[in-house]
Amino acid sequence: xxxxxxxxxxxxxxxxxxxxxxxxxxxxxxxxxxxxxxxxxxxxxxxxxxxxxxxxxxxxxxxxxxxxxxxxxxxxxxxxxxxxxxxxxxxxxxxxxxxxxxxxxxxxxxxxxxxxxxxxxxxxxxxxxxxxxxxxxxxxxxxxxxxxxxxxxxxxxxxxxxxxxxxxxxxxxxxxxxxxxxxxxxxxxxxxxxxxxxxxxxxxxxxxxxxxxxxxxxxxxxxxxxxxxxxxxxxxxxxxxxxxxxxxxxxxxxxxxxxxxxxxxxxxxxxxxxxxxxxxxxxxxxxxxxxxxxxxxxxxxxxxxxxxxxxxxxxxxxxxxxxxxxxxxxxxxxxxxxxxxxxxxxxxxxxxxxxxxxxxxxxxxxxxxxxxxxxxxxxxxxxxxxxxxxxxxxxxxxxxxxxxxxxxxxxxxxxxxxxxxxxxxxxxxxxxxxxxxxxxxxxxxxxxxxxxxxxxxxxxxxxxxxxxxxxxxxxxxxxxxxxxxxxxxxxxxxxxxxxxxxxxxxxxxxxxxxxxxxxxxxxxxxxxxxxxxx
Numbered sequence: 001x002x003x004x005x006x007x008x009x010x011x012x013x014x015x016x017x018x019x020x021x022x023x024x025x026x027x028x029x030x031x032x033x034x035x036x037x038x039x040x041x042x043x044x045x046x047x048x049x050x051x052x053x054x055x056x057x058x059x060x061x062x063x064x065x066x067x068x069x070x071x072x073x074x075x076x077x078x079x080x081x082x083x084x085x086x087x088x089x090x091x092x093x094x095x096x097x098x099x100x101x102x103x104x105x106x107x108x109x110x111x112x113x114x115x116x117x118x119x120x121x122x123x124x125x126x127x128x129x130x131x132x133x134x135x136x137x138x139x140x141x142x143x144x145x146x147x148x149x150x151x152x153x154x155x156x157x158x159x160x161x162x163x164x165x166x167x168x169x170x171x172x173x174x175x176x177x178x179x180x181x182x183x184x185x186x187x188x189x190x191x192x193x194x195x196x197x198x199x200x201x202x203x204x205x206x207x208x209x210x211x212x213x214x215x216x217x218x219x220x221x222x223x224x225x226x227x228x229x230x231x232x233x234x235x236x237x238x239x240x241x242x243x244x245x246x247x248x249x250x251x252x253x254x255x256x257x258x259x260x261x262x263x264x265x266x267x268x269x270x271x272x273x274x275x276x277x278x279x280x281x282x283x284x285x286x287x288x289x290x291x292x293x294x295x296x297x298x299x300x301x302x303x304x305x306x307x308x309x310x311x312x313x314x315x316x317x318x319x320x321x322x323x324x325x326x327x328x329x330x331x332x333x334x335x336x337x338x339x340x341x342x343x344x345x346x347x348x349x350x351x352x353x354x355x356x357x358x359x360x361x362x363x364x365x366x367x368x369x370x371x372x373x374x375x376x377x378x379x380x381x382x383x384x385x386x387x388x389x390x391x392x393x394x395x396x397x398x399x400x401x402x403x404x405x406x407x408x409x410x411x412x413x414x415x416x417x418x419x420x421x422x423x424x425x426x427x428x429x430x431x432x433x434x435x436x437x438x439x440x441x442x443x444x445x446x447x448x449x450x451x452x453x454x455x456x457x458x459x460x461x462x463x464x465x466x467x468x469x470x471x472x473x474x475x476x477x478x479x480x481x482x483x484x485x486x487x488x489x490x491x492x493x494x495x496x497x498x499x500x501x502x503x504x505x506x507x508x509x510x511x512x513x514x515x516x517x518x519x520x521x522x523x524x525x526x527x528x529x530x531x532x533x534x
Contacts, residue, residue, distance in 0.1 A: 251510040
């Protein structure tokens with residue numbers, strides 16, 4: 001039987017096809033593909049076909065195929081100009097992982113008395129792998145095949161896209177995980193919690209803040225402290241966050257025609273990258289001028305600068321190191337900052353859910369399960385807040401950080417009766433698929449109660465926000481849970497803009513939020529003898 005090519009949506013003007021429509025209103029284009037073509041349809045970006053899979057069965061192709069059949073690197077041409085020619089995804093970070101005597105985290109898991117507005121006391125790397133399945137929370141019994149079902153698909157260790165699909169490593173707290181892995185995540189949570197406290201220490205009793213800007217700067221500090229080290233974190237300021245957000249302009253869809261084109265977004269991307277490299281190299285120069293300062297507790301940057309090859313030459317050039325630092329910071333910054341912002345906004349839009357979640361967080365530790373006095377909402381208590389996990393899951397469903405998850409077909413294949421040819425871009429989209437009523441009941445409503453669910457569409461859609469530069473999913477979830485729980489433990493928030501004014505910015509492949517994105521905050525009062533007051 002001869003397989004048909006996927007039907008192409010109407011419109012499109014040669015030679016750029018549907019590029020301009022995709023740049024200006026991608027969701028309208030993607031919805032039209034679904035409406036006109038069904039579960040498998042196509043549109044064109046420049047001279048390439050993009051095959052859009054909006055059906056659960058079809059979308060599983062993206063996550064079940066081997067990397068020799070579907071390649072991720074070539075699907076994101078905006079990455080190379082951002083990371084630099086010397087750094088392809090996280091290849092250098094992979095080298096860093098093999099560096100002998102690399103620094104390790106020294107922060108212990110503190111009790112509540114350690115939680116104060118101070119800097120982290122730990123440092124060390126937490127390498128993020130290329131395209132490592134993304135920031136998707138899974139509750140203990142949520143999506144993914146039943147581990148007791150012998151027919152359930154099992155993940156392959158070598159395939160990062162399959163990590164967590166069977167529930168074995170969804171969020172870093174599975175009892176089957178190693179003790180060292182859980183301890184590492186505990187240390188990360190401690191660092192993130194202290195960075196939150198350090199940021200809000202500048203707040204008064206009440207005030208107003210742009211939530212996206214706050215989260216963006218916070219994530220720079222928490223990521224740098226966790227991934228590279230406390231010393232490097234202390235060498236950064238809010239300018240680094242602003243430059244990273246400018247760097248995201250490089251995800252303009254015009255990259256599928258020419259990622260080096262002379263357009264405004266790419267010029268701003270290149271200028272931001274130049275300034276970031278300049279700042280990192282300045283830090284390196286200062287360290288070389290004062291080598292004894294790192295003698296007691298070197299961080300990952302010190303190690304990368306010091307390592308030598310077999311000829312006693314520096315193994316990594318300054319350009320390579322700067323590019324690797326940018327890639328490691330870029331890996332989680334966008335997804336974590338936007339998801340944390342959207343989580344607070346959605347909870348404020350739904351006061352009843354917010355009230356239930358705050359009650360859940362206030363109750364942590366009161367039964368003695370985590371060995372604290374009830375105020376530690378970020379460490380060992382993290383596995384015990386299913387409503388927060390469910391809220392994060394539905395936020396990611398409604399507000400995925402990527403317009404499309406893409407792969408490049410490397411071999412001819414078949415999906416739902418359609419022929420896929422080498423070179424085709426294969427794409428899935430949560431923004432559209434998860435808003436189709438036949439796929440999910442009442443799809444536009446924020447509803448954490450819909451989790452857990454065994455539905456396979458939910459399973460792949462949690463992965464559909466990730467790109468080729470995502471941080472480790474367990475690390476990302478710990479980040480998100482710690483940020484939200486720490487903020488809601490001590491602060492009350494309310495929207496300071498009309499609810500409908502908080503909107504996604506789909507002008508780039510990396511989806512952001514439109515600004516301003518302000519909220520009002522007020523310090524919570526504590527009743528004597530209670531873990532949290534009202």
